[in-house]
Amino acid sequence: MAKAVGDIVVDIERCKGCEICLEACPQDVITMSKKVNSKGYRYATVADEGCTGCANCAIVCPDGVITVYRVKKAG
Numbered sequence: 001m002a003k004a005v006g007d008i009v010v011d012i013e014r015c016k017g018c019e020i021c022l023e024a025c026p027q028d029v030i031t032m033s034k035k036v037n038s039k040g041y042r043y044a045t046v047a048d049e050g051c052t053g054c055a056n057c058a059i060v061c062p063d064g065v066i067t068v069y070r071v072k073k074a075g
Contacts, residue, residue, distance in 0.1 A: 005073050006053020008046055011065040015043035021057035021066060030057060 008030070015037065021044050022030050031047040044057075044066070053070025 003073050004052050004070055006051040006070040009067045010044045012037050012043040014063055014065040017041040020060050024056040024060040
């Protein structure tokens with residue numbers, strides 16, 4: 001059976017660091033960066049592999065700054 005593997009891309013300059021995506025991620029792969037963007041906000045980033053591409057983070061993001069990519073891998 002094919003397994004879904006995902007990844008997210010965060011527009012770091014538009015992210016306000018609200019952390020809603022952290023709570024929405026069932027795989028707990030999203031963390032807040034230790035760095036800040038040009039507006040002084042810590043932004044969301046992917047901590048490690050394990051993203052399934054469920055898109056929960058993108059759905060709940062109030063500013064629409066998360067893009068989700070998902071591919072199916074055999075095996």
